[in-house]
Amino acid sequence: MARVTFPFGPQHPVLPEAIQLQLTCEDERVVEVLPVIGYMHRGIEKAAEANLYPNNIFLCERICGICSFIHALCYCELIEGMMRVEVPPRAKYLRVVWSELSRIHSHMLWLGLLADSFGFESLFMQCWRAREIILDTLEMTTGQRVIQSSCVIGGVRRDIDLDMEPGVRRQMAAFQKELKSIYPVFAKDYTVKLRTVGKGVLPRDQAWSLGTVGPTLRGSGWADDARTLGYAVYDDLGFEPVVEIGCDSYARMMVRLREVVQSVELVIKALDQMPEGDLTVTVKSFPEGEGLIRVEQPRGELVEYARGNGTAYLERLKVRTPTFSNIPALLVMLPGCELADVPVITMSIDPCIACTER
Amino acid sequence: MPLMSGNLIKNLFSGPATRPYPIVKREPFPRARARLAYDPDKCTYCGICANICPAAAISVEEDRENLHISRVYNSFACISCARCAELCPQGSLRMEVSPHGAADAKTVAYSASKET
Numbered sequence: 001m002a003r004v005t006f007p008f009g010p011q012h013p014v015l016p017e018a019i020q021l022q023l024t025c026e027d028e029r030v031v032e033v034l035p036v037i038g039y040m041h042r043g044i045e046k047a048a049e050a051n052l053y054p055n056n057i058f059l060c061e062r063i064c065g066i067c068s069f070i071h072a073l074c075y076c077e078l079i080e081g082m083m084r085v086e087v088p089p090r091a092k093y094l095r096v097v098w099s100e101l102s103r104i105h106s107h108m109l110w111l112g113l114l115a116d117s118f119g120f121e122s123l124f125m126q127c128w129r130a131r132e133i134i135l136d137t138l139e140m141t142t143g144q145r146v147i148q149s150s151c152v153i154g155g156v157r158r159d160i161d162l163d164m165e166p167g168v169r170r171q172m173a174a175f176q177k178e179l180k181s182i183y184p185v186f187a188k189d190y191t192v193k194l195r196t197v198g199k200g201v202l203p204r205d206q207a208w209s210l211g212t213v214g215p216t217l218r219g220s221g222w223a224d225d226a227r228t229l230g231y232a233v234y235d236d237l238g239f240e241p242v243v244e245i246g247c248d249s250y251a252r253m254m255v256r257l258r259e260v261v262q263s264v265e266l267v268i269k270a271l272d273q274m275p276e277g278d279l280t281v282t283v284k285s286f287p288e289g290e291g292l293i294r295v296e297q298p299r300g301e302l303v304e305y306a307r308g309n310g311t312a313y314l315e316r317l318k319v320r321t322p323t324f325s326n327i328p329a330l331l332v333m334l335p336g337c338e339l340a341d342v343p344v345i346t347m348s349i350d351p352c353i354a355c356t357e358r
Numbered sequence: 359m360p361l362m363s364g365n366l367i368k369n370l371f372s373g374p375a376t377r378p379y380p381i382v383k384r385e386p387f388p389r390a391r392a393r394l395a396y397d398p399d400k401c402t403y404c405g406i407c408a409n410i411c412p413a414a415a416i417s418v419e420e421d422r423e424n425l426h427i428s429r430v431y432n433s434f435a436c437i438s439c440a441r442c443a444e445l446c447p448q449g450s451l452r453m454e455v456s457p458h459g460a461a462d463a464k465t466v467a468y469s470a471s472k473e474t
Contacts, residue, residue, distance in 0.1 A: 055412035058439055126365065129375055136387075143391040143453070149439040157444070158389070185361045 001026045010039050014117045014343040017353035021330070021346065025339055033334040035327050037357060044358040048317040053079065053287060053308070054153055056317065061147055063319060064355040066109060067297045069102045071319075072151040074295040077231055078304050079153050082291040085283055091155035092233045093274040097168075098142065098150060099232065100263040100270070104175070105134040106298035107256045107263075110350050111186065114253060117343040118195040123185055130178035137171040140164065155280030165271060172264055179260060186257050196250035200333035200345035203247055210332065213325045214300020215259070216349050219252035221245040226296035237269050249348040256298075256350075286310050297322055299350045321355035391438045392457040396431060398469040400450035403427040407442035407451060416442065427471040434466070 004025050010018035018039035024032035044063055048056045060075040061068040073095055080087060087095075112127030135145040141160050142148040150158045160168060186192055202212070207220035217224050218241060225241035227234040242258045244251035287308030295302045300322030307316040326349040333345050377384060386392065405418040408429070415435035420427050443451045 051412070058412040058437060122362065122366075126362075139390060140387045141389070143387075143389045143440065144438070147437070149391075149437075181362075181365050189361050 003031065005032075008342060008346075010036075012343075014113075014347065015351075016113060017351065019327075019346075019351055019353050021334070021342070023334075023339070023342065028339050030334050030337050030339060030342060033331060035330055037327070037353060039357075040353050041357040042354075045317055045319060049314060052312050053314055056314070057151060057153070058149060060319075061149065063321070063358055064352055065146055066106045066352065067102055067299070067355075068146060069098045069148045069151065070295060070297050070302065072148075073099060073232075074293060074297075074302050074304050075317075076151045076153050077295065078291050078293040078306055079287050080283075081293060082287045082289060082306065082308060083153075083283060083285055085154050085281060087155055088278040088281060089233070089275050090159075090277040091279050093270045094156045094158075094160060094279070095151065096232045096234065096237065096270045097160065097267050097274075098138070098148060098156075100266045101134055101138055102148075103298045104260050104263045104267075105131050105138070107260045108134065110256060110298075110347070111182075111253070111260075114344065114347050115186075115192075117347045118192070120192065123182070123192075126178075126182055126185075130175060130182060133171055133175045133178065137168055140167060140171075152280060154283040155278070157279070159279055160271070160274075168271065169268070172268055176264055179264070183257060183261070186253060193250065195341070195344055196248065196253055196348075197246075198248050198250075199337060199341050200249045200348050201247050202329050202333055204245075206332055207247070207329070210328045211325050212300070212329045212349075213322045214297070214350075215252050215255040216300065216326045216329055218242060219244050219255045220247045224301075226294045226301045229294060231293070231295060233270070234266075236273065237266055239266065249344055252348045286312055287314065297355075299323055299352055299355070300326060319358055321352065321358070323349070323352045323356040327351070327356070386455040386457075388455065390455040391440045391453045393433070393438065393454050394431070394436055394440075394443065395452050395454045396467070396469070397450045398429075400448045401429070401469070402448055402450075403429060403471045404447065406445055406447065410441050410445060412439060412441065413437045429469050431467045431469075 006023060008021040008023050009015050010020045020036040022034040023030055044059060048059055051059055057072050057075055061072045063071045108127050108131035112124045115123035139145045142150045142158055150156050202220050204221045207217050223241045223243045227239050242255050242262060244254050288310040290307045292305045303320040305318040306314050309315050329349060337345060403418060408416045408418040413435050415432045418429045440453045443453050
């Protein structure tokens with residue numbers, strides 16, 4: 001049978017960002033795939049070398065519009081580690097609250113986009129409506145919906161005080177109510193299962209050998225989560241990674257869905273246990289030497305490396321984002337699938353190309 | 359689809375989830391950071407805001423010959439991080455909760471100290 005090679009993307013209705021898949025098909029079946037990136041490079045790593053090191057927080061936040069707080073947190077934790085700064089406990093709890101709110105809004109956005117990719121428009125709307133509650137909570141507590149700018153080196157800039165805390169709890173209760181109506185549709189609906197179960201299988205051993213991270217790896221049965229490394233206060237909150245053993249698109253979807261439930265519980269638990277105290281410590285010196293940190297983003301493990309020379313400018317800042325590790329998995333997931341399943345399988349790794357290309 | 363039937367029935371009898379803008383406008387939260395308001399009467403032209411601005415949206419220049427300091431604020435470059443508003447010792451900068459109407463409402467604002 002004749003083989004046809006054609007581009008899928010970079011401008012495609014199902015893709016939230018610009019990635020091209022060069023698909024080779026035999027009839028309706030995909031036999032080869034070649035992902036092409038390079039449409040969204042912004043030179044952020046180079047720009048970070050020209051910035052004063054505290055100003056890089058705002059630059060790092062802009063690597064990704066969805067997990068902006070976690071990018072800022074990662075950079076702050078990295079510089080704090082290099083400068084041996086001890087962050088106040090209250091700031092650590094606040095960082096967990098905002099990180100988990102970012103994770104919920106990222107996962108809800110993704111669940112909506114997944115529903116859209118298999119044509120379930122009403123579910124897409126329900127997911128994004130529930131996500132509005134989280135965005136409102138972020139705006140109420142930090143001042144902005146997407147770019148929070150609340151993390152600084154040595155702590156946080158804003159507080160969830162006693163006046164604001166009941167409001168956050170109310171918002172969480174409202175979100176849980178919304179989630180309760182969405183969860184069973186994803187988990188049990190016949191049409192959702194038809195489009196996801198057994199599609200885009202990533203075997204357990206290949207998931208590890210290809211170096212996948214985050215929900216893509218956990219959906220293939222590996223309990224690997226950077227939150228278990230003990231940054232912020234995840235240890236005190238009794239965090240345990242969510243794992244599914246299905247290895248297919250359904251398993252990856254269920255990991256994210258269960259993580260949303262877990263994140264809401266983590267936010268409430270962090271609010272319950274939050275101690276009184278300062279929000280920041282004063283940092284006066286400059287970063288020197290090298291540092292490397294791993295932090296869990298909604299899409300997986302984010303790795304940052306920095307080298308300082310004792311001045312206000314960094315010599316090097318390197319960011320490795322989770323989608324960069326997850327793209328090779330598409331070479332295993334896509335060959336053999338139907339052309340109509342390509343959008344769902346591509347979405348199942350939650351591609352964030354703006355992160356990947358920085 | 360039967361799993362969504364409860365939702366569908368609820369949506370059928372409830373009003374729209376969206377707000378009928380511009381008749382009903384969204385109330386901003388008290389902590390919202392929409393745009394930077396500047397009071398030149400309180401300003402002492404110390405230049406702290408220009409030094410700490412991560413987007414280089416504020417510049418303060420000193421003209422030593424004419425004993426004159428000028429300040430330029432480019433709202434197109436401003437990222438509304440509110441660092442300047444937090445650190446301004448005179449309280450001449452603060453964040454307003456209501457946003458601009460449109461991009462053309464933004465300006466590059468000049469101000470200068472009085473000649474002495």
